[in-house]
Amino acid sequence: MNATADLKLLGIAEVNGQPLACGACGNTFSLEVHKRGPFETGSAWICCLACGAGRESADVTNGLVDAVLAGWCEKREDVLARDTFAAEWRGTYFTGELVPTLDFHQAKVAVEAWHEVAAPEVKRWWRGKQRAAKAKAKAPLRAAKKKAGEATGSVKASALSAAWTMQTGGAGLPGPRAVRGCPVKGCRRGWLTIRTRVHSSTGKKGSVRVRCAVCTRTDDVAGLA
Numbered sequence: 001m002n003a004t005a006d007l008k009l010l011g012i013a014e015v016n017g018q019p020l021a022c023g024a025c026g027n028t029f030s031l032e033v034h035k036r037g038p039f040e041t042g043s044a045w046i047c048c049l050a051c052g053a054g055r056e057s058a059d060v061t062n063g064l065v066d067a068v069l070a071g072w073c074e075k076r077e078d079v080l081a082r083d084t085f086a087a088e089w090r091g092t093y094f095t096g097e098l099v100p101t102l103d104f105h106q107a108k109v110a111v112e113a114w115h116e117v118a119a120p121e122v123k124r125w126w127r128g129k130q131r132a133a134k135a136k137a138k139a140p141l142r143a144a145k146k147k148a149g150e151a152t153g154s155v156k157a158s159a160l161s162a163a164w165t166m167q168t169g170g171a172g173l174p175g176p177r178a179v180r181g182c183p184v185k186g187c188r189r190g191w192l193t194i195r196t197r198v199h200s201s202t203g204k205k206g207s208v209r210v211r212c213a214v215c216t217r218t219d220d221v222a223g224l225a
Contacts, residue, residue: 005032005047006065010083013096015059020096022046024053035062064089072098160210163194182215190215 009031013020021028023046030049036042036056040063043056067087083098186192194208 002034006035006044007033007068008099009033010097010099013094016093020046020057020060022048022051022053023055024048025051027051033057033060033065035065037062040066059092060094061089061092064092064094068094159196160194163196182212184212184214187212187215 009020012028013031019028020031022031025048027048027050032047032049034045034047036045040061042062043058044060044062044065045054046057046060047054064087067089068085071085071087072083083100084096085098086093086095088094182190184192190212192210192212194210195205196208197205
């Protein structure tokens with residue numbers, strides 16, 4: 001006889017409609033069934049976990065235990081189903097419920113079901129962590145680019161202002177009365193051509209056409225020469 005129980009019963013099991021009970025104490029709960037002997041017709045051994053007694057069963061045979069195990073193997077693919085059984089062997093009916101077990105197949109099904117539910121959330125969490133890490137890594141580079149852009153704009157503005165002052169003599173706003181002619185040297189109908197390297201891609205001096213600040217501030221722009 002195998003020391004490991006072939007059937008671990010949960011609750012009351014019935015044989016031909018009658019409760020299966022311990023022959024020593026009458027307990028109908030916490031019973032274990034062991035196959036005994038090589039023959040299907042051999043009587044199984046009923047062990048009571050309450051009093052520790054054991055006896056041969058006159059109704060439960062090795063063939064009936066095999067029938068219960070065969071039916072349980074067919075139902076175990078359903079992870080959510082309870083381990084109830086109903087078996088018949090040579091006119092003997094055996095019904096009841098087994099202690100829940102978790103075998104390799106059930107564990108695999110449970111892991112696959114959990115993966116289907118949890119995988120999208122895990123992927124979403126991981127993408128969020130990646131985006132946060134990338135943003136944190138790029139923050140110093142963006143700040144440096146912003147400062148460089150501000151410095152370049154300041155240099156261009158200063159160079160353009162110096163070129164304007166050199167060519168126009170620092171001409172500012174005109175008087176309250178509009179003038180017919182523009183006092184800025186080189187002004188042609190409100191436009192000035194300035195020689196500068198700031199806007200050249202080759203680094204050489206080039207010509208840049210800009211609006212005249214004096215003409216655009218007068219009231220009689222249309223009449224300027």
